[in-house]
Amino acid sequence: MSMEQVATRLSALGNVTRLEIYRILVRAGRPGLPVAGIQSRLSIPGSTLSHHLRKLLDVELVTQVREGTSLICHADYSVMESTFDLFAKQCCADEQGAQSTTTNNNTCC
Amino acid sequence: MSMEQVATRLSALGNVTRLEIYRILVRAGRPGLPVAGIQSRLSIPGSTLSHHLRKLLDVELVTQVREGTSLICHADYSVMESTFDLFAKQCCADEQGAQSTTTNNNTCC
DNA sequence: ACCGTAATTCTAGAATTATCGAAATATAAG
DNA sequence: CTTATATTTCGATAATTCTAGAATTACGGT
Numbered sequence: 001m002s003m004e005q006v007a008t009r010l011s012a013l014g015n016v017t018r019l020e021i022y023r024i025l026v027r028a029g030r031p032g033l034p035v036a037g038i039q040s041r042l043s044i045p046g047s048t049l050s051h052h053l054r055k056l057l058d059v060e061l062v063t064q065v066r067e068g069t070s071l072i073c074h075a076d077y078s079v080m081e082s083t084f085d086l087f088a089k090q091c092c093a094d095e096q097g098a099q100s101t102t103t104n105n106n107t108c109c
Numbered sequence: 110m111s112m113e114q115v116a117t118r119l120s121a122l123g124n125v126t127r128l129e130i131y132r133i134l135v136r137a138g139r140p141g142l143p144v145a146g147i148q149s150r151l152s153i154p155g156s157t158l159s160h161h162l163r164k165l166l167d168v169e170l171v172t173q174v175r176e177g178t179s180l181i182c183h184a185d186y187s188v189m190e191s192t193f194d195l196f197a198k199q200c201c202a203d204e205q206g207a208q209s210t211t212t213n214n215n216t217c218c
Numbered sequence: 219a220c221c222g223t224a225a226t227t228c229t230a231g232a233a234t235t236a237t238c239g240a241a242a243t244a245t246a247a248g
Numbered sequence: 249c250t251t252a253t254a255t256t257t258c259g260a261t262a263a264t265t266c267t268a269g270a271a272t273t274a275c276g277g278t
Contacts, residue, residue, distance in 0.1 A: 157236075
């Protein structure tokens with residue numbers, strides 16, 4: 001995963017409204033929630049919600065499937081996890097006398 | 110940790126330049142790096158670097174200690190980890206028939 | 219075909235963020 | 249006290265992001 005992709009994903013979650021949206025969807029789990037379900041839990045105009053949802057969709061942190069007139073939203077937990085894993089294997093990689101990157105399995109230094 | 114705090118921290122990392130700075134510091138490990146050391150690895154003006162560094166300092170993802178005329182920077186890995194842990198225990202919490210939040214120890218649904 | 223509900227797109231103003239040169243500050247050495 | 253190096257602050261401009269009302273599209277029911 002490229003640095004740009006990680007940055008845009010973190011940036012997508014780096015806004016209170018979108019973080020709330022994502023949290024609501026994570027808590028909703030497998031069944032997901034229609035857009036209206038998110039809107040009823042936050043009190044923001046539909047256009048604003050749609051704007052934020054688009055950002056989360058663009059970076060694949062959220063997916064949607066249509067069910068009649070509703071769009072059911074799902075948080076893609078695995079995308080977030082792999083985004084957060086960026087540094088996991090890089091900790092201390094450049095420290096003097098550090099083991100090679102591949103063998104560095106520290107949680108952290 | 111408040112939603113606002115998590116959002117501002119994710120937002121701080123949600124920029125390619127700052128993500129690079131943070132990655133460089135994570136890789137540098139315990140000894141850390143002076144500002145000039147970061148600057149030599151990226152090719153950006155000092156004022157721009159200082160601006161980004163300030164954001165990372167403000168949200169406590171990076172710390173600095175002075176050593177003579179140099180400011181040695183360190184990535185605070187634990188702050189990042191606790192930021193990323195926000196959702197770990199919330200997954201599926203609201204799913205119908207879900208176990209209570211405290212007993213929900215799924216990695217993910 | 220028409221209506222109602224669901225959601226998005228369009229548009230624009232306000233607010234925030236990014237970039238970087240120039241000037242200022244901090245610290246140490248001579 | 250002057251000089252040199254390291255870094256930040258100031259100030260100005262460009263670019264992006266946020267917010268939300270109005271208009272539009274999508275779908276299903278009658």
